Amino acid sequence: MTFPVLKGSAYTLVHTPDILVHEGKLQEEEMRNNPDSDYLKAIPDHLRSFDDVVGYGPNQAYIGNIHPRDLKDIEQPWYEHPVENASAEGKFGSILDEESFYGCMKAVDMFDLVVLESDYQAKVAKKLNDDPVIGKYWVTLDKLTENPASVEDIQKLIDEKDAKPLYLDGKLVGCVKRAHEFDAALTSDVMFENLVSKASAAYGLAELFAKNELVPEDVDYLIECSEEGCGDMFQRGGGNYAKAIGEICGCVNATGSDTRSFCAGPSHSMVEAAALVQAGVYSNVVVLAGGSSAKLGMNGKDHVKKDQPLLEDCLGTFAIHVAENDGKSPVIRTDIVGKHKIGSGAAPQAIMQAIVSDPLEKVGMTIKDVDVFSAEMQNPEITVPAGAGDIPSANYKMIAALGIMKKVFEKSQLNQVVEDIGMPGFVPTQGHIPSGVPFLGHAKEMIENGDIHRTMIIGKGSLFLGRLTNLFDGISFIVEANDGKTEDETVDKDTIRQMIAESMKQFAASLK
Amino acid sequence: MDLENQQRIKDLTDKYGKDDLVVVLGGGEAEACGLAAETVSTGDPTFAGPLAGVPLGLKAYHMFELKDEVDAAVYEEQVSMMEMVLDKDAIIKEVQEYRG
Numbered sequence: 001m002t003f004p005v006l007k008g009s010a011y012t013l014v015h016t017p018d019i020l021v022h023e024g025k026l027q028e029e030e031m032r033n034n035p036d037s038d039y040l041k042a043i044p045d046h047l048r049s050f051d052d053v054v055g056y057g058p059n060q061a062y063i064g065n066i067h068p069r070d071l072k073d074i075e076q077p078w079y080e081h082p083v084e085n086a087s088a089e090g091k092f093g094s095i096l097d098e099e100s101f102y103g104c105m106k107a108v109d110m111f112d113l114v115v116l117e118s119d120y121q122a123k124v125a126k127k128l129n130d131d132p133v134i135g136k137y138w139v140t141l142d143k144l145t146e147n148p149a150s151v152e153d154i155q156k157l158i159d160e161k162d163a164k165p166l167y168l169d170g171k172l173v174g175c176v177k178r179a180h181e182f183d184a185a186l187t188s189d190v191m192f193e194n195l196v197s198k199a200s201a202a203y204g205l206a207e208l209f210a211k212n213e214l215v216p217e218d219v220d221y222l223i224e225c226s227e228e229g230c231g232d233m234f235q236r237g238g239g240n241y242a243k244a245i246g247e248i249c250g251c252v253n254a255t256g257s258d259t260r261s262f263c264a265g266p267s268h269s270m271v272e273a274a275a276l277v278q279a280g281v282y283s284n285v286v287v288l289a290g291g292s293s294a295k296l297g298m299n300g301k302d303h304v305k306k307d308q309p310l311l312e313d314c315l316g317t318f319a320i321h322v323a324e325n326d327g328k329s330p331v332i333r334t335d336i337v338g339k340h341k342i343g344s345g346a347a348p349q350a351i352m353q354a355i356v357s358d359p360l361e362k363v364g365m366t367i368k369d370v371d372v373f374s375a376e377m378q379n380p381e382i383t384v385p386a387g388a389g390d391i392p393s394a395n396y397k398m399i400a401a402l403g404i405m406k407k408v409f410e411k412s413q414l415n416q417v418v419e420d421i422g423m424p425g426f427v428p429t430q431g432h433i434p435s436g437v438p439f440l441g442h443a444k445e446m447i448e449n450g451d452i453h454r455t456m457i458i459g460k461g462s463l464f465l466g467r468l469t470n471l472f473d474g475i476s477f478i479v480e481a482n483d484g485k486t487e488d489e490t491v492d493k494d495t496i497r498q499m500i501a502e503s504m505k506q507f508a509a510s511l512k
Numbered sequence: 513m514d515l516e517n518q519q520r521i522k523d524l525t526d527k528y529g530k531d532d533l534v535v536v537l538g539g540g541e542a543e544a545c546g547l548a549a550e551t552v553s554t555g556d557p558t559f560a561g562p563l564a565g566v567p568l569g570l571k572a573y574h575m576f577e578l579k580d581e582v583d584a585a586v587y588e589e590q591v592s593m594m595e596m597v598l599d600k601d602a603i604i605k606e607v608q609e610y611r612g
Contacts, residue, residue, distance in 0.1 A: 345590075347589070348593060348594050348597075349589065349590060349592070349594070352593070387541055387543045387544040387547065388541065388544070394597060397597040398593065398594075398597050401593045401596040405593060411596070414596065
């Protein structure tokens with residue numbers, strides 16, 4: 001069997017402090033219910049500068065300038081010990097500033113919902129046209145020449161038409177209008193989130209083209225796997241983000257669709273992409289997702305309480321290219337897919353058995369045969385102060401404990417196993433973004449360099465959030481070194497005929 | 513603690529009374545478990561939910577404390593792995609604090 005390959009990937013961040021303040025759901029709720037709260041007053045003193053965000057170790061790991069394991073050598077808290085010579089340009093992607101991003105939101109807006117102040121619009125139009133990635137790959141930048149407005153007009157849209165403001169360093173530079181007078185699925189709130197998700201994903205897709213050999217025209221299929229929903233009141237969540245994003249980068253030969261399963265969405269999408277390529281339906285599939293404005297500052301109250309910066313100030317994005325076997329790139333083992341079944345049960349033990357042990361045991365492997373695992377890679381500096389613990393570490397301990405129960409490891413080895421199979425969390429808490437796949441860029445490099453042979457990527461999703469089921473979700477897949485064989489060792493028709501004839505002959509003889 | 517869960521626990525207490533109810537926690541982190549135990553006993557310390565200023569006086573136990581109360585095979589199947597993973601002693605200590 002020849003497997004599809006992990007051909008390339010891109011990872012980007014967008015620093016959005018003003019969106020955190022005004023559109024992060026927690027802050028929005030606080031402004032509505034408790035506008036004089038101490039938390040809101042404390043926010044300005046806890047925001048980070050763009051330079052702080054660039055120098056932050058986990059962010060450097062996300063865009064590929066350092067390995068996540070390098071974080072072990074940086075003293076904590078990481079936000080007080082910036083990476084020396086850090087750059088917004090990374091091996092796997094880059095970090096965009098908020099000034100550029102509002103321009104991106106307008107450039108991807110097909111319904112004239114984003115209105116920008118004239119001078120700002122002219123400035124950001126030039127900046128984006130000159131940008132080596134967005135300027136090269138986005139085909140809709142002409143949107144930035146359309147309908148500029150005065151600050152007064154923008155303020156009027158906010159006051160009278162329920163538009164959502166766009167601030168830059170606290171100054172009003174634009175707004176996002178509602179897309180319908182009374183449709184609850186097309187409010188300015190919803191459109192804001194959807195345009196943020198679309199614009200950031202299109203930025204990630206452009207970086208995929210910039211950092212890899214893939215060209216937009218060669219993409220056959222796009223699978224978008226964020227946690228947003230677009231549609232109107234008759235089909236809320238109807239989609240299709242994938243095509244909307246591909247359009248921005250000129251993927252004229254692609255179609256696409258959206259896959260949803262909360263944080264497990266990206267891993268489901270990777271399995272689907274691999275299956276589509278292996279089946280020969282498509283040659284080049286891209287799995288991608290943009291970031292979530294709602295989740296910015298989600299744990300902000302706890303961060304302020306602990307007097308640490310508001311670290312949830314970045315949108316995350318990724319784009320991953322799955323292609324036909326080239327004999328070099330790491331393969332995705334479609335014969336080793338772990339799934340949390342409807343009947344698996346929700347206890348952590350049952351979940352880990354279903355998504356980690358079962359698929360390995362099916363092919364005669366154990367946990368020992370996997371060099372590195374990547375599950376929920378949330379940055380612990382964000383989650384620990386909020387009482388959610390160190391999530392990657394908890395996952396590694398669970399995998400090690402499962403290995404102990406299976407007698408693959410001794411109990412005394414638990415901490416060493418955790419060390420060997422894991423890495424520190426390095427990804428912003430953007431739901432689907434930290435879920436397993438952020439390691440794929442590093443994993444490809446490690447496998448191609450011979451540092452590791454095999455990794456397991458795990459996606460886990462909390463389906464109860466949708467209030468339709470209490471079931472859990474989880475899915476895993478294996479990526480490993482390519483053995484160089486690109487052709488199926490299949491048997492030709494003549495040989496099959498000969499084999500059948502031989503069997504028939506033997507059968508006939510047995511009847512005598 | 514989740515605002516909806518606060519409401520559910522409040523409704524259950526109104527219906528059955530506090531003498532016939534205990535709260536069983538399954539959280540994985542000591543501080544968060546302590547917060548949940550505090551919320552159902554003396555009220556929501558964050559003053560965000562329906563239990564803000566409402567001391568229900570319920571006793572909370574972590575699942576780890578109830579090992580002897582349940583079928584050993586079920587416990588082994590459902591909880592034993594997490595005993596290896598989590599800081600059991602810290603969680604129990606934190607939860608016990610709010611039982612007076």
